[in-house]
Amino acid sequence: MSSPEALAATVLQNVGWNGSLPINPKAIAECYGIAVKSEVSLMGGTNSGRGFKLGDGKVMIIVNPADSKARQNFTIAHELGHAFLHGCGIHDRSTDRVEVYKQKEAQANAFAAALLMPESPVRNAVELGKNLPELAELFQVSQTAMYVRLNHLGILS
Ligand SMILES: [Zn+2]
Numbered sequence: 001m002s003s004p005e006a007l008a009a010t011v012l013q014n015v016g017w018n019g020s021l022p023i024n025p026k027a028i029a030e031c032y033g034i035a036v037k038s039e040v041s042l043m044g045g046t047n048s049g050r051g052f053k054l055g056d057g058k059v060m061i062i063v064n065p066a067d068s069k070a071r072q073n074f075t076i077a078h079e080l081g082h083a084f085l086h087g088c089g090i091h092d093r094s095t096d097r098v099e100v101y102k103q104k105e106a107q108a109n110a111f112a113a114a115l116l117m118p119e120s121p122v123r124n125a126v127e128l129g130k131n132l133p134e135l136a137e138l139f140q141v142s143q144t145a146m147y148v149r150l151n152h153l154g155i156l157s
Contacts, residue, residue, distance in 0.1 A: 004107050008114035022140035023116050025076040035060040070142045074112055081111030116141050117149045
């Protein structure tokens with residue numbers, strides 16, 4: 001299996017990403033035939049807004065409309081990570097052992113970060129002197145997600 005980072009780069013290439021920001025994970029999901037719905041009624045009683053469901057054989061990602069745009073983007077990208085990295089995208093907490101669950105979560109988060117914040121535009125923006133809030137705005141992610149990404153890329157030390 002390729003790394004989450006490499007896979008995210010491949011996905012961006014496959015959808016013909018032209019370098020424009022922010023990256024739109026909903027449009028990417030739709031390129032792969034995965035619908036993204038933003039409806040509380042579909043969330044099955046949870047409020048996490050991260051549901052990834054199969055209905056009539058169709059995969060869809062469900063986000064919480066009450067979440068910020070940045071949070072919704074990360075949720076969509078995270079669930080896409082499960083879809084691409086873990087097969088069908090069914091995220092079964094009940095059967096996975098805790099360690100397996102945690103590993104899949106970490107992989108999905110790494111994929112999401114790499115998809116929404118590709119290394120080269122992040123480095124370019126940092127070199128232009130953008131600060132954390134500006135970077136978060138540019139990539140439409142939370143400041144926390146951006147901070148984690150900068151750390152991961154070794155930009156913060
Ligand atoms: Zn997950």
